[in-house]
Amino acid sequence: MAFAYDIGFLGGGQLARMSIQAAQRMGLLCISLDSAENTPASQIADAVQGSISDPESLAPIFGQCAVVTLENEFVPAKAIRRAMQMAGRPPGSLIPNVDSLAIIQDKLLQRQTLTKAGVPGPKAVPLDGDGSLAVSQIGFPMVLKSRFGGYDGKGVRVAMNSDDLEQFNHLWATGGGWMAEEFVDFSRELAVIVFVDRTREGAFPTMETVQHNHVCDVVFPADIDASQVAIQAVKAVGGNGLYGVELFETKDGQLLVNELAPRPHNTGHYSLDWGGISQFDQHVRICLGLPPAPLDGVEAAMANLIGQDGPMNWRRGLSAAISSDPAVRVHWYGKEESRPGRKMGHINAVGSDALGRVKSARERFYLEAFGLSPQLSDPG
């Protein structure tokens, strides 16, 4: 069967764009599907506008592409299975495999699957009625999570006591599907990019990640190796492909898995500049069934560029960041609109002082692009 495209992407955001850039360097043809116009991916490769939840718009992508992959975990597994049928394509035409997607996209099913396989993580129960099951099984403080569709902390709340729980009752009373989870008093958060196929497995270096207002702020090398538990987690959901694994390290040194993402991950963006293979190149190789490259980069750090209040002058920010430190690399996703809290780009640097350098370059960027420093805009 001859295909018009090598790889199709469901979703057209920055993760699709950076994966497509990697694929294009290898001469591969790509297309993306997104409900929005002028997405980061559509600026650099063919794109179609359409719903990523509708089998009718998914099926032509399966029909035209040798392999299809995900840019986010929100494409319903059911719609994908139907689209594959409509296009006469086998389940293996989606990488990551659709069964692992089905588990991951329901945070409760994901947690139950990990727990059953013996992967350490916070205990979770479904939320319904007055939440009494959660109170007896989990207790306070308690983390409330939307089972479906959360990102950047948008589906996460913390209830400190029964008054809080009552206040949040409307969330699951309206039938949205929520769960309650043990609050982990972690000392830090970690992340690992894992790749697995039928015969091979591997993991990028373990990174420490710091969140600010629930959005990833900076990422830098952790002095710990969490790859074993991260690979175990991906295998527990029957994974085949490249995954981001988020973990907590508790104050007594335990590693707990928070959640998996069936795609490249924000915490792996440093790999664009670390000198070894990037997570995007590795993702493309895994999608095509090619051997993954060895991981031989150097220490690197990343700071996210997050949208702030007010108008943005990106070119002034870029020029200020690079002028302040010519060794940093600025990546910009080409999103049409900058909104507070939105991931707009990131800055990478390598070397032992990389974390300090990406932070100072980012301050210069914010100062010039938004006319304010992050400290002034957000005292938190």
Ligand SMILES: Nc1ncnc2c1ncn2[C@@H]1O[C@H](COP(=O)(O)OP(=O)(O)OP(=O)(O)O)[C@@H](O)[C@H]1O
């Ligand atoms: N059980 C928990 N105990 C303590 N903090 C938690 C817990 N679960 C989540 N958090 C905090 O909330 C953040 C967001 O939670 P989670 O990763 O589950 O949601 P998300 O919206 O899918 O996030 P993202 O898309 O940013 O990865 C975590 O990175 C962590 O800082």
Ligand SMILES: [Mg+2]
């Ligand atoms: Mg998360």
